[in-house]
Amino acid sequence: MRRSTYLVAVGSNRVGRHGRPRGEVAAALRLLGGRASPIIASAPLGPSTRTFANAAVLIESDEAPAELLKRLKRIERAFGRRTGRRWGARVIDLDIILWSGGRIATPTLTVPHRAFRTRSFVLAPALAIAPAWRDPVTGRSVRQLHTRLTARRPAPRSREHCWGP
Structure with a gap:
C-alpha cells in the first residue's frame, strides 16, 4: 500500500481517563499525531x-x-468506549471522513463518510486543516461544503396579502 492521507474526525461527550471531553479529544489527537485542528464545542446530535x-x-x-479503521477501533476501546446505543454518550469517537485514495464502500466502512457534508461539527474543524480537500462524490472542497452548510439563507417570502381593514 502506498502512503495515504486521511482526514479523521475526533469527538467526545463523556468523561474518561483523560478527563473531560476536551481532554479526551486532545489525548486522541496526540496519539494519532498528524496535523490537528483546534478543538471546538458542539451541540449533541440525537x-x-x-x-x-x-x-x-x-x-x-x-x-x-x-x-x-481497525486501529481506530482499538484506540476507541483503549479509551473506554463501549458499544451500544447509536447516539449515546461516548468517551471517544474516531471516524475516517476522507481518504486521499478517493472512495471506498464495504460492509464495515464507507469513505467519504456518508453524513459529513451535513455536519458542521465535522466540517468546521476540517476547514481549519484541509480547506481545499475535495469531496470525491460532489467535487466540492471542504470550504465550499462548509459555506453551503452554514450560509445564511433569506427567510421565505410570505404569500399572504394584506387587504386592509
Missing part, C-alpha cells in the same frame, strides 16, 4: 444531552482504509 468536543486530524499512513 437524544444525547451532553455537549461534544470535536476536532479533526490529517494523518499520513501506509495502512489501507480497513486497517486504519
